[in-house]
Amino acid sequence: MLEKDATWVAIGFILFILMLIYFKIPNKIFTILDNRAQKIKNELDEAKRLREEAQTILSEFQKKNTEAEKTAKTIVENAKKLAKNYEKEAKEKFDQSLVRRKKLLDEKLNRVENDALNEIKNNITDIVLESVRVSLMDSNIKPQAAQDIIDESIKQIRK
Numbered sequence: 001m002l003e004k005d006a007t008w009v010a011i012g013f014i015l016f017i018l019m020l021i022y023f024k025i026p027n028k029i030f031t032i033l034d035n036r037a038q039k040i041k042n043e044l045d046e047a048k049r050l051r052e053e054a055q056t057i058l059s060e061f062q063k064k065n066t067e068a069e070k071t072a073k074t075i076v077e078n079a080k081k082l083a084k085n086y087e088k089e090a091k092e093k094f095d096q097s098l099v100r101r102k103k104l105l106d107e108k109l110n111r112v113e114n115d116a117l118n119e120i121k122n123n124i125t126d127i128v129l130e131s132v133r134v135s136l137m138d139s140n141i142k143p144q145a146a147q148d149i150i151d152e153s154i155k156q157i158r159k
Contacts, residue, residue, distance in 0.1 A: 125154070128153050129153075
């Protein structure tokens with residue numbers, strides 16, 4: 001029986017198993033595997049914690065983003081309202097300015113017109129008086145009649 005190869009292989013295998021048990025190799029292998037399993041578990045826990053933290057940060061960012069969008073919309077709406085108010089005020093001021101300028105131009109036009117009429121009246125008066133004087137000198141009209149003609153001419157000019 002010792003001559004068969006299978007017997008020696010079986011004896012060698014048993015001795016190998018006994019040596020492994022003697023040197024506590026299975027315990028060392030289990031310890032190594034347990035340590036590795038613990039390390040993997042710790043890494044998974046760390047990854048889970050990091051994922052939860054990232055999820056929290058993401059939700060905070062989304063909230064801040066939503067708030068920023070609301071704030072931006074509010075700012076834009078307020079800016080539009082301000083722009084409309086400024087436009088309305090500017091239009092009102094422009095209209096008031098136009099009314100004032102038109103009034104000033106009308107007054108100036110009336111003043112210039114009155115000045116022109118007065119100057120024309122003065123020129124006509126001078127011309128009429130000069131004509132009357134010349135015609136009185138050339139003709140034989142009595143002084144009272146000449147005065148009546150002058151008075152009548154002045155009344156006509158004033159009208």
